[in-house]
Amino acid sequence: MPRTLAFLRHGQSQWNLENRFTGWVDVPLTEKGEAEAKKAGELLKASGVQFDGCFTSMLTRAIRTLNIALDAMEEPWLPVIKDWRLNERHYGGLTGLNKQETRDKHGDEQVHIWRRSYDTPPPVLEDSSPFPSLGDRRYTGIDVPKTESLKLTLDRTEPYWNEAIAPALRQGQDFIIAAHGNSLRALVKVLFQVADDDINKVEIPTGNPLLIELDETLKPTSARYLDAERATELPPLPR
Numbered sequence: 001m002p003r004t005l006a007f008l009r010h011g012q013s014q015w016n017l018e019n020r021f022t023g024w025v026d027v028p029l030t031e032k033g034e035a036e037a038k039k040a041g042e043l044l045k046a047s048g049v050q051f052d053g054c055f056t057s058m059l060t061r062a063i064r065t066l067n068i069a070l071d072a073m074e075e076p077w078l079p080v081i082k083d084w085r086l087n088e089r090h091y092g093g094l095t096g097l098n099k100q101e102t103r104d105k106h107g108d109e110q111v112h113i114w115r116r117s118y119d120t121p122p123p124v125l126e127d128s129s130p131f132p133s134l135g136d137r138r139y140t141g142i143d144v145p146k147t148e149s150l151k152l153t154l155d156r157t158e159p160y161w162n163e164a165i166a167p168a169l170r171q172g173q174d175f176i177i178a179a180h181g182n183s184l185r186a187l188v189k190v191l192f193q194v195a196d197d198d199i200n201k202v203e204i205p206t207g208n209p210l211l212i213e214l215d216e217t218l219k220p221t222s223a224r225y226l227d228a229e230r231a232t233e234l235p236p237l238p239r
């Protein structure tokens with residue numbers, strides 16, 4: 001029986017607005033981000049899909065986006081599972097820096113490699129950083145990363161997909177996954193079997209639900225953004 005998934009990147013955050021590397025820093029949504037989340041919920045409701053539950057990260061911007069969307073869907077009661085493995089990619093030593101200033105200092109090419117290469121992680125987060133994730137009690141017992149490439153992000157999101165999300169879909173349920181630009185990019189790479197060199201072309205817009213139909217083997221058979229005006233290019237469906 002076909003299944004439906006909706007990938008929802010959080011609405012615009014304060015650091016999206018300020019053009020700063022964010023990663024695991026728990027920044028709030030902007031007013032625009034909240035409006036995007038509300039519209040996402042309205043579009044999800046209008047899609048007519050009856051979702052059974054949701055997965056999200058441990059970061060407030062994704063949780064808040066999901067809550068606003070669920071309110072707009074008039075289904076705030078839908079069960080939600082939160083897991084750090086859906087967190088944004090950890091941006092290491094770039095965390096908190098302005099992206100343009102980092103380009104001015106290190107050059108466009110180096111910053112593009114840090115942001116969009118598949119397996120080159122940024123420099124590690126120094127212990128002296130004002131943005132530590134270590135010591136945050138939501139991550140108790142977790143080996144908190146000090147930096148992550150997209151590959152390292154996928155190394156945690158893919159097992160989570162296999163252990164938690166895929167089995168739930170196989171039980172015949174439909175889910176919303178509210179997460180982040182790079183954790184969702186990693187899941188798109190897995191689901192659409194995108195080559196390492198091609199995944200940098202996938203840019204998921206904030207607050208625009210991506211509705212994916214899956215066959216019984218959980219292979220995507222169709223995919224579309226619900227806000228067509230803000231849609232970006234999607235990878236071809238896997239054969």
Ligand SMILES: O=C(O)[C@@H](CO)OP(=O)(O)O
Binds near residue numbers: 023088181
């Ligand atoms: O800063 C970040 O955490 C991410 C997502 O906003 O940025 P980028 O698109 O540069 O990977």
